[in-house]
Amino acid sequence: MSDIKNIEATEVQKEYNILNLGPTHPATHGIFQNVLKMDGEIIMHAEPTIGYIHRAFEKLAEHRPYNQIAPITDRLNYCSSPINNMGWHMTVEKLIGCEVPKRADYMRVIIMELARISDHIICTTIIGQDTGATTGFLYFFQMREKVYEIYEEVCGARLTTNIGRVGGMERDFSKRAIELLKKFLIEFPEYLKEFQSLIERNRIFMDRTINCGPISAERALAYGFTGPNLRAAGVDYDVRVANPYSRYQDFNFSIPIGTNGDTYDRFMVRIQEMWESISIINQAFDGLPEGPIHADVPNFYLPEKQEVYSKMEALIYHFKIVMGETAIPKGEVYHSVEGGNGELGYYLISDGGRTPYRLHFRRPCFIYYQAYPEMITNGLLSDAILTMSSMNVIAGELDA
Amino acid sequence: MELSNMETSNLNELISQSLKNRYADKFISEEQQYDFTNYTIDKSVLIDALDFLKTDPEIACNFLTTLCGVHMPDQEGSEFGMMYQLQNMEKNLRIRVKIWMSKDDLHLPTATGIWPSANWMERQEYDFFGFKFVGHPDLRRILNMDEMNYFPMRKEYPLEDGSRDDKNDKMFGR
Numbered sequence: 359m360s361d362i363k364n365i366e367a368t369e370v371q372k373e374y375n376i377l378n379l380g381p382t383h384p385a386t387h388g389i390f391q392n393v394l395k396m397d398g399e400i401i402m403h404a405e406p407t408i409g410y411i412h413r414a415f416e417k418l419a420e421h422r423p424y425n426q427i428a429p430i431t432d433r434l435n436y437c438s439s440p441i442n443n444m445g446w447h448m449t450v451e452k453l454i455g456c457e458v459p460k461r462a463d464y465m466r467v468i469i470m471e472l473a474r475i476s477d478h479i480i481c482t483t484i485i486g487q488d489t490g491a492t493t494g495f496l497y498f499f500q501m502r503e504k505v506y507e508i509y510e511e512v513c514g515a516r517l518t519t520n521i522g523r524v525g526g527m528e529r530d531f532s533k534r535a536i537e538l539l540k541k542f543l544i545e546f547p548e549y550l551k552e553f554q555s556l557i558e559r560n561r562i563f564m565d566r567t568i569n570c571g572p573i574s575a576e577r578a579l580a581y582g583f584t585g586p587n588l589r590a591a592g593v594d595y596d597v598r599v600a601n602p603y604s605r606y607q608d609f610n611f612s613i614p615i616g617t618n619g620d621t622y623d624r625f626m627v628r629i630q631e632m633w634e635s636i637s638i639i640n641q642a643f644d645g646l647p648e649g650p651i652h653a654d655v656p657n658f659y660l661p662e663k664q665e666v667y668s669k670m671e672a673l674i675y676h677f678k679i680v681m682g683e684t685a686i687p688k689g690e691v692y693h694s695v696e697g698g699n700g701e702l703g704y705y706l707i708s709d710g711g712r713t714p715y716r717l718h719f720r721r722p723c724f725i726y727y728q729a730y731p732e733m734i735t736n737g738l739l740s741d742a743i744l745t746m747s748s749m750n751v752i753a754g755e756l757d758a
Numbered sequence: 759m760e761l762s763n764m765e766t767s768n769l770n771e772l773i774s775q776s777l778k779n780r781y782a783d784k785f786i787s788e789e790q791q792y793d794f795t796n797y798t799i800d801k802s803v804l805i806d807a808l809d810f811l812k813t814d815p816e817i818a819c820n821f822l823t824t825l826c827g828v829h830m831p832d833q834e835g836s837e838f839g840m841m842y843q844l845q846n847m848e849k850n851l852r853i854r855v856k857i858w859m860s861k862d863d864l865h866l867p868t869a870t871g872i873w874p875s876a877n878w879m880e881r882q883e884y885d886f887f888g889f890k891f892v893g894h895p896d897l898r899r900i901l902n903m904d905e906m907n908y909f910p911m912r913k914e915y916p917l918e919d920g921s922r923d924d925k926n927d928k929m930f931g932r
Contacts (some may be wrong), residue, residue, distance in 0.1 A: 582875030
């Protein structure tokens with residue numbers, strides 16, 4: 359046994375493991391592939407691959423009349439599709455210079471804030487789920503169902519909603535929709551409070567999430583972060599305040615911000631935003647004025663089906679709108695809304711034709727997901743999973 | 759509200775003046791499109807201009823909102839365009855910087871040195887239009903498959919790949 363020799367630490371050849379996280383992995387909640395170089399359980403390098411559900415929306419939009427693009431936008435961030443729909447309608451309204459009546463704007467605000475709540479419900483409960491707090495996920499997720507019931511009553515669909523039309527809303531809130539909304543406004547704060555008290559000061563949850571996947575405000579801005587993730591890093595930028603649309607200036611609400619930009623802050627910002635959303639919905643619902651629900655733009659607003667079947671004028675307009683035969687101004691317009699996970703922008707070039715000449719979607723997750731490798735390097739694999747769920751990356755929006 | 763409007767219009771004036779002074783004939787045009795001012799400059803001064811707009815303490819358009827390309831086959835000599843949308847969050851100022859280039863030379867400098875966020879956005883525009891970003895750290899396709907041999911967002915390519923034979927026209931009602 360005399361030939362045993364001591365090996366110096368510097369002589370040891372280090373070997374890294376390559377680990378494929380995804381494309382379909384139950385913990386990533388979507389189709390994301392990351393090739394990780396691991397040193398034990400520490401991530402040394404990450405290489406994300408995206409595009410697995412790319413559906414060529416920008417090309418598709420160049421071949422569709424303006425009204426037929428709204429269903430495409432449903433499929434961007436499918437956790438809060440009404441916000442995408444409204445963003446698109448507002449972009450076209452900006453192009454044609456159409457002023458939407460107050461009632462329609464308030465209805466839009468109610469729907470958009472409901473969508474924000476359902477988006478944040480998914481994100482926050484999944485952060486809970488990934489830290490092992492399944493209870494929150496199971497109980498609080500019921501509330502998303504209630505939101506979807508309201509959508510269903512307002513537009514007939516649940517996930518890919520296509521709510522609203524260019525020029526306003528397609529129909530008024532029904533009696534049942536108002537009942538459901540009133541019930542939701544009473545029930546939801548209870549559930550939110552319960553979920554919050556279950557998780558936010560929980561020792562295990564705090565130990566797992568504080569300092570997990572942090573990003574500084576400076577890096578976040580350099581990487582083009584927007585929305586709750588940017589606010590968690592401490593920058594109080596919100597499109598609803600910076601460039602108010604749909605009469606957001608009428609409402610009184612505050613913008614919650616974090617300090618460390620870690621998973622805990624991202625979680626807390628979203629929880630606080632849900633409280634603010636509830637307050638906005640209450641204000642809009644109390645102040646919901648009487649009046650028309652759409653602007654008088656017969657060239658763009660689809661007439662009611664009953665009239666299409668019985669009146670010639672409505673039939674003509676219906677035909678013209680569906681076939682894209684209405685004159686539309688030339689120009690370039692950018693409009694952005696505060697989506698569930700950041701600034702969702704539409705950059706539209708119109709050449710006066712029946713379809714957009716070019717339509718570019720500014721998808722918030724596509725832009726901020728590129729910071730993911732930097733955020734998880736030198737961290738644990740289990741932290742990487744949490745970081746991803748707290749960033750709220752939605753595959754549909756990422757891949758467009 | 760009144761004050762901030764005045765402030766942004768003053769800033770727009772300042773930007774236009776400084777760009778004109780800095781680049782003389784390389785500054786091509788200025789145009790108001792809805793709530794955005796578009797500044798068209800020559801490709802050769804692009805990076806200098808973006809860097810100037812970002813670092814100038816007065817202007818401070820330090821956030822790259824988005825960038826995207828456009829293909830206009832009818833514009834002889836400047837078929838391809840690239841648009842950079844910058845933002846000064848504090849003063850709520852948004853501007854657009856544009857460059858145009860001929861279809862024979864799609865090389866342009868990368869903005870990744872100024873904003874890391876430009877990385878994937880530029881890869882996306884390469885993927886769809888074929889812009890060659892000189893100095894980009896990792897210029898590969900991002901959303902389409904690597905084997906694709908054309909740039910689908912160019913206007914000459916139809917919506918559907920004509921070479922496909924797996925679609926039965928009878929089934930799709932054509």
